[in-house]
Amino acid sequence: MVRIPTAELRRYLLNGQIGRRGCLRARSSSTVPVRQFCSQQPLLSSSPSTSYSPSSSATDAGAATPLRKQLKEQAKALKQSGGGGKKKKKNTDNQTIPGWDLTIGIEIHAQLNTQHKLFSPATTSFNDAPNTHVAPFDLAIPGSQPLFQAETLIPAVRAALALNCSIQPVSHFDRKHYFHWDQPAGYQITQYYHPFAKDGKVVLLERDGIASEDGEQIEIGIKQVQMEQDTAKTTAQPGEVQWLDFNRVGVPLIEIITLPQIHHPATAAAFVRKVQMLLKSVDACVSGMESGGLRADVNVSVRRTGEQGLGQRTEIKNLSSFKAVEDAIIAERDRQIRVLEDGGKVEGETRGWSLGSTETRRLRGKEGEVDYRYMPDPDLAPVVIGQDLVEHLGKSMGALPDTEIDHLIKSYGLSPKDALSLMLLDEGGRIQYFYDVLAELEELLRVAGKEEGDQRHALLAANWCLHELGKLTHDSSSADLETTLSMENKVPSVHLAAILFHLHKKEITAKVAKELLWGVFRGSINRAGRGVTDFINMSNLWFREIPEERYAALAEEAIEGEDKVLAEFARFNEGKSKAYPQGKLMFLVGKMMRAGPEQGMDPASAERVMKARIEQVLSSRSE
Known part of the structure; x- marks a missing residue:
């Protein structure tokens, strides 16, 4: 990609050096991106294998080569050189890169199945009119105080038990400070230092879709599960306008944080899928990824094989499908490897992903613990969870x-x-x-x-x-x-x-x-x-099967003139063919079915009769 000032771009257009169709996209800025292959003469130097020069026949004739033909032939040259830029089809080889190790950690945010919000008596809302389920505390009205809704503990504890976590008798809430229009208080209430659940695990089996490199099963550790509040819903409008729906502010979430023990993209997607299934099975989560009730952030880092420690990680935010999890990890892994192989340095940052993309995109620099200024929330007492409640929920989960x-x-x-x-x-x-x-x-x-x-x-x-x-x-x-x-x-x-x-x-x-x-x-x-x-x-749709004699007559009619097909069965019987010609058999059965009454024939009976008739014909010919 190269950028050309607008004035210079006009000169290229006037000189006929850039095609007027299919090459440019209108921009309001003073610079316009132009693809390298949109001009007859490359704007940037390129290797001989990917540059285009008119054919000798066209040059000798003194005629200019049409732009469409230029693009077609250059695309062909790029494809032959391996630089076509098309997204590769999924295959088993994309799970590893020789000489490099991948490490993945995942944070899953799941919306709890509760009637009330986490710190206010306002009811949770799904697809209701915007801003109709809002309490003063949700909007951070001065003087309003958080009131922990104890009922939100029930689905949270069920979720943690399904993840094999240890429930903490006492946990605390903390404030995570950041400014954004979807967080009216200027901070989010979460459980950073003392979460209510720790030290869990999820076992992934081969049938869950893990990478073949992980064998028949793999165990992923859960560092902690913490309760926290959701933010407002932002809907973009034309003209740089954002609409805010505060119905979602304060909706109770759990954040599930894994240990960095995942090393293959397919296994990461399988983990998120398994967690969603676990949460749904214990009625802890409102809905899954498909409906927006569960979102995943993935932390990705790479290192050269044999190196100690972990590489610099980046975080990809708000992945909303299992496919997005796998594709985004692959894209970010490949990007980081390219940066390191070119002698660069991977920056700690937050990146985004759009469905259908082939590259992650930078959103902002990665905040650390000091940036969020975590502190205990002075307005909320510790949460005490009785062992009797934990035992009761464990026995009643199913x-x-x-x-x-x-x-x-x-x-x-x-x-x-x-x-x-x-x-x-x-x-x-x-x-x-x-x-x-x-x-x-x-x-x-x-x-x-x-x-x-x-x-x-x-x-x-x-x-x-x-x-x-x-x-x-x-x-x-x-x-x-x-x-x-x-x-x-x-x-x-x-x-x-x-x-x-x-x-x-x-x-x-x-x-x-x-x-x-x-x-x-x-x-x-x-x-x-x-x-x-x-x-x-x-x-009158009842099935009235034709008699056996009628099946036999139809079979005889179907094999008439099909000597080549029968020869395939003869070769199999003589041991000259290892594979039974099942396709040929079904071809003959199909002829039977089409020739007979539509509502009077059973495909299984037709196949049985046809197979028996073929054996009779072959037996008589061998005598």
Whole structure:
């Protein structure tokens, strides 16, 4: 990137040295950034491999090379030289850089599930009218005093227990001083010196998505968990105007601070994902990253392999997705390595990240403890947490995610990936929906006298709760299908269970089942009583399978003229091919299905008959 004064830029334009389309972006400042390759003659010197010169044929003809062709050919040259500037696709190689060690620490801010704010009786607000849930203390009105709301301890302690922390009998609040328009008092109340929970740990397993370099599992230490108040919500408006919503001021948060024990970007993202799942499972957090209820700051430092101590760290603030955590760490790690390899020095600073970026950006210099002037809050007494409360909350929390996932795998036969997806979707709501559907389905099977001795019905329910319901959310008309409540309203579990009951008993086809699901979702099927079964009766959608002889005739018709396909099966039978031609088999089954009655054929039966018919043909030819 090079900057050219505006007057000089006009001269370039008048001389035809810079193309007028696609190269410039209007700026109000006196300097305009211009990309190097936007002029026919490079404005900066470059290596021969990346510079462009017109082809000899064009030069001999005396014609100027079109700008579009210049850009296309230079982009091709950049790509061939490895300098195209495009974001690399994710691969397993991006977790480490040979010769360098990466160290990551994470601070997670999670909004607690409470009715009142941390130090005022004002109620917590979500998507309500701005500035409608505000008490005098929230605005730092002179004379107002903080009043600790004891109920906020309940979700905070549950969260700390889920993180295997030691609950401190006595903790204190401190003031963290800084000036910003979203903090009316000029300081934030937090627990810097004496937090309410310490010395926790989170165990990450391979199924959680950790980097392969970390093996089958890794343990991440939690230094402390502290309570603190949130700031106002700032909304940028045109003309450098900021709107402030003080509903969020004083909303109770916990800050979870890890030890610097993470060394791979994927593991960092897996840690944040696991913490969100843990907090949701004990009902400690209002919502997850997707809804803004959880934010992560990451501290990144690099050092050459073999060096002692840690490198200079930088902090990336307010990451709002798991992907952002991983991508931002990779970008900052690579930036720091470039700085050090060029002989520079990494500065301690706070940096930002935008989704879709390839580089972090500097926000400000990094403040230290002395900058914030931490001091005990003189208006707040120590917080005393009784051991009886800790024991009661520990016994009443229920199963944690790893126990739940193990149960899904062992009892219902789900894969680790599907079990984890059920736990994560809808911020933990999808797993409860699955249990509701499964309970309804098992009751229908019990009433029908079909006691299940295997896990097929549970796998069917899990597959539909994961994938078929997921297809509804991809439709533009289903943007409101986001939470457990709206899902239960749109597709009641009793009706999905009825659809799966008939599908499991092979009384309807999979295609009909999917149409019924859409009917329930769109409201065209009555949601009262046995609406699904009534609709099947009324529309005559019951599956009436064709006889075995009809299957055989269709199979014979499908293989007619398919000698090349049959030859693949013959080679496999003779041992000349190691892989069974499953794709060829399904090709023939597809021909069968298209030739037969749509509502009278079962794909599994068609595959069985076709496979048997192929074996008969091959056997007769070998005799």
